[in-house]
Amino acid sequence: MNLFWTFTLLLALSVSTFAQDISAQLVYAFNGPVSQSKEVSELGYEDKLQRAFKYHHYRVTHQGVSSLKSDGVQSFALGSDFSAQIEKLSKNGDKYAVKVILYHFDKEILSTNADFSKGNPLFIKGPAYDQGLLIFVFTVK
Amino acid sequence: MKNPENMPELAGYIDGELPPSQVDRVKDMADANSGLKQAMEDQEAVKKLLRLNRFTHEVPITGDMMWDRVYRAIEQEERKFDAVRNTDLITLIIRRFWAPAMAACLAIVLFSAHQGLNDKFVTIREMRTPHGVSATNYRIPEAGVTVIWMEGLDYIPANSSIDPAS
Numbered sequence: 055m056n057l058f059w060t061f062t063l064l065l066a067l068s069v070s071t072f073a074q075d076i077s078a079q080l081v082y083a084f085n086g087p088v089s090q091s092k093e094v095s096e097l098g099y100e101d102k103l104q105r106a107f108k109y110h111h112y113r114v115t116h117q118g119v120s121s122l123k124s125d126g127v128q129s130f131a132l133g134s135d136f137s138a139q140i141e142k143l144s145k146n147g148d149k150y151a152v153k154v155i156l157y158h159f160d161k162e163i164l165s166t167n168a169d170f171s172k173g174n175p176l177f178i179k180g181p182a183y184d185q186g187l188l189i190f191v192f193t194v195k
Numbered sequence: 196m197k198n199p200e201n202m203p204e205l206a207g208y209i210d211g212e213l214p215p216s217q218v219d220r221v222k223d224m225a226d227a228n229s230g231l232k233q234a235m236e237d238q239e240a241v242k243k244l245l246r247l248n249r250f251t252h253e254v255p256i257t258g259d260m261m262w263d264r265v266y267r268a269i270e271q272e273e274r275k276f277d278a279v280r281n282t283d284l285i286t287l288i289i290r291r292f293w294a295p296a297m298a299a300c301l302a303i304v305l306f307s308a309h310q311g312l313n314d315k316f317v318t319i320r321e322m323r324t325p326h327g328v329s330a331t332n333y334r335i336p337e338a339g340v341t342v343i344w345m346e347g348l349d350y351i352p353a354n355s356s357i358d359p360a361s
Contacts, residue, residue: 082358105338115358134356154343163328164345174339181348184361188351 084186
């Protein structure tokens with residue numbers, strides 16, 4: 055009996071260890087003064103966004119979290135306009151190879167493979183929006 | 196009386212070398228002898244002229260000064276020769292080493308450019324998406340991120356469905 059519980063515990067630990075959440079965020083990048091209508095989000099990777107896109111401020115407008123614990127397709131609704139699908143293709147250490155499909159309403163605007171890992175997010179430059187830019191951000195939690 | 200110009204006292208008097216007792220004696224003799232007096236006036240005039248013109252006389256070149264001039268001339272010639280020799284050396288260096296120097300400069304520029312690209316975007320692949328949107332997959336090693344750069348998407352004006360805060 056004890057052996058059974060030990061085995062169950064080890065299985066749960068291994069699943070929780072290898073099952074990592076992936077976060078998808080729609081980020082609005084903009085310049086100019088920060089006002090009440092232009093709040094700034096605490097993302098934790100602003101310096102990386104700054105290096106890649108050169109905007110001063112970033113705000114998350116929509117986000118979703120899903121697990122990469124099993125093979126299959128995870129869907130993220132990023133507001134009513136955009137959505138994303140992530141399919142895990144392989145995993146090598148901390149590095150994930152995924153297939154990313156982006157939709158604007160029902161129109162597929164991007165379908166590609168990409169690599170990313172914990173601490174190394176994937177940024178996708180989206181359309182120009184208002185006075186700035188929309189960026190799709192995928193991170194491993 | 197002998198010729199007054201041959202009197203040794205007269206020369207001493209003119210040069211101011213006589214003692215006072217002899218000076219008075221020569222003066223008395225000149226008062227008594229018009230020829231002697233004339234001779235004294237002539238000698239004094241000559242002495243005055245010599246005194247006036249003594250600074251216009253050209254200084255004779257001594258032996259030491261001549262050698263100084265020779266040394267200076269030699270030094271000037273040596274300096275000219277050194278300048279010509281240095282110019283020739285520079286020309287030689289430029290002629291012999293301009294090609295390797297240019298190659299080294301080019302290598303430095305290319306290496307710097309390569310490093311600059313490494314610090315920014317490294318293209319992984321380019322792709323076309325179904326609706327005419329072009330996308331390029333980049334890597335920014337310095338920042339530790341992968342970026343997919345899409346171009347050709349239409350501008351979206353501000354709306355609350357995308358950004359509830361707008």
